[in-house]
Amino acid sequence: MKIDVNIFKVLSNQTRLDILKWLKNPEIEITSVPCETVKFMMTEKGGICVQDLVIKAGLAQSTVSSYLTMMEKCHLLLSERHGKWTYYRRNEMEIQNLGKLIAKDL
Template sequence: MMTERGGICVQDLVKRAGLAQSTVSSYLSMMEKCDLLISERHGKWTYYRRNEQGIQKLGQAVGEEL
């Protein structure tokens, strides 16, 4: 379920992806470390959303290398 801030909870991603929670969390953590996602904690839930600036930087870097 999306929040009003545009984030999605890990459990919702697990259901949609059909993968283990640990696998989804690992992927999300990697993407956050690469500055592609922003996480926000609400109680026991963590919500993720796209980091548009990080995604734009990645696109520029890829464009420069091609």
């Protein structure tokens, strides 16, 4: 399997790396809502709401949304849409595969 160089472009930005870290442990990292709400979003909505990531990042919604779209296109994130809201979570299988490819090929 070939490594998509776009993944490295996506990972070259500190905020995008931070988003991956925040989504790894959202109950600890996402503090704009109570922990119970984070657990509900993860189990019932399939991820963390964009607005909570915007608050955590301290950036414009359009910037965070473009970052999330880039990460999703590289298969690092998965999303679920519920009404007008989109929820994001890490694609753990793809992240593990990337780690294996790096260890093997680089």
